[in-house]
Amino acid sequence: MICRHLDKQNHALMETYRAMSHELHKLQVEEETIMRKLYELMSAEGLLPKHKEKREPERAGESSQENEEREP
Template sequence: MDPKHTGEVLKHLEKQDELLMDAYRSMSHELHKLQVEEEMLMRKFYEIMSAHGLTKKSEDGHDSCSGERNALASITDSKLD
């Protein structure tokens, strides 16, 4: 690589890094909003299912899907770090 172009290449790479970080932040924010919306919809869906008596209880007395959502959220949150 020609030494006189290294400054331009560095400036270009820094700009690309900034743009990629902005895109990452934007996508992370959008993902979080969608996860919150999903959680609200799932809670509302559960309320409707409960009102119609369509929820199932597991043998230990807990709702059958209560732990599944928390596990998914934990995995998803840890990947954002």
């Protein structure tokens, strides 16, 4: 009798664990997607810190005056 009750509790706990684990995974994927979109938006708006080494190749096609206007 007690053993059957414990088995039912164990089963219920395992189902709850699986559901919570699945929900956590969905939230982690959603967070990653949102962070990626935020990075894209911030990059498009020019809100990310600029690194000269990384930014120079992107600016290669621009005039030097445009480059100077962007630098602080």
